[in-house]
Amino acid sequence: MKKIYENISIDRNTQMNLFKFKATDIDRIIPMHFHNEIELIYCVKGQLKIWHEGKNSIMSKGDLLFINSGMPHLSQSTSKNEVIVIHLPETLFIQEKLYIKLDTVNEDIPERIKKQITNIMTSLYELHCSYGEFSFLKEQSLVLDLEYILVTQLACQLKNEKEFYSNQQKKIKEIIHIVKEHYRDNISLKEVASLCGYSPAYLSRMFHQHVGQSFVEFKQILSLEKAIELMETTDKTFEQISMETGFSNEKSFRKVFKQVIGKTPREYKSSKKTTEIK
Structure with a gap:
């Protein structure tokens, strides 16, 4: 049986899965796993250790990390933290053969783009928790804005599928x-x-x-x-x-x-x- 962190459920209305993780128990580890959905992580406060693509990274306040479809990853909270996680369907990225490069722990990105992404993720979470009758429409809009930034500012075009799925x-x-x-x-x-x-x-x-x-x-x-x-x-x-x-x-x-x-x-x-x- 798949664990909850492997069995991602995308909401039909908003076309995403979104949650905020607040680690108060720093003993727990999410073991190495993978899923078809892409994953974007925003560290709001504290620290989060990530094993991803053969690298060990310590995410700190303000850091962003994008995990492409099917990529094995593991995380551990090394301190009390607050992290926003969003899962998006792989469809667009696979169809267009796009690989997103976003890892602010190891690589710099323009501050303007970083601010746009963090603002959208924060707004999405606040909206997601408001439970307004038609808030899902605004959520849809913000998800599209987020995807547009990712594919136009941070994507690499793959020549063929083997380049990604070796x-x-x-x-x-x-x-x-x-x-x-x-x-x-x-x-x-x-x-x-x-x-x-x-x-x-x-x-x-x-x-x-x-x-x-x-x-x-x-x-x-x-x-x-x-x-x-x-x-x-x-x-x-x-x-x-x-x-x-x-x-x-x-x-x-x-x-x-x-x-x-x-x-x-x-x-x-x-x-x-x-x-x-x-």
Whole structure:
């Protein structure tokens, strides 16, 4: 079953999916995933770490990032933050063979364009929350304005589809899918390489190049996400959780949890109980 961050629902009236994310729990990570819809992220305040196209980027206040259709990405809140996210249908961009280059963490864009985009995204969110009877008409207008800026100011014309959807990119998606299906069985790099017809060394290099994480790191994040879900929704012991989420034993689970989350599993669970009481 797809997670909510992979199963995007575009509103028919506004032709977008829009939400504001306010991270108060900086322990959580959205694992590597991809979807057909394009994604535009605006960091209003705080910081957000993004693994995208083989790069690790820290978005700060005012930063914008565009994620093209089908591109694997992962995010983690490194501080309390406020982020506006908009998803748009891929149709226009795929039909016109357009690739949008927008990543203000690593590349500068004219301040005028940056201001136009951030103003539209802020206005869209405010309008989206107003629940006016015909506010969707204005939302449609702003979405079209946003798309016009993207395609006229920030788009690159692709010569052919292979330039965008390379064979390696498609293979990475397949690999991600395999790991997501089998990480709880503690599937190894060697086993995945065998399934995909690669040597372990080649798969390891290719995975890190396209995903920005090692194979082991990616698998650990998936395991931790499931472990945290079980910790918050069940009374299972840490030993049971470690065995159900792909860790070799409880000691390994505790070690990885501390390295990534910054707390032991027991400390994490205690902090959640304290928050609930408040």
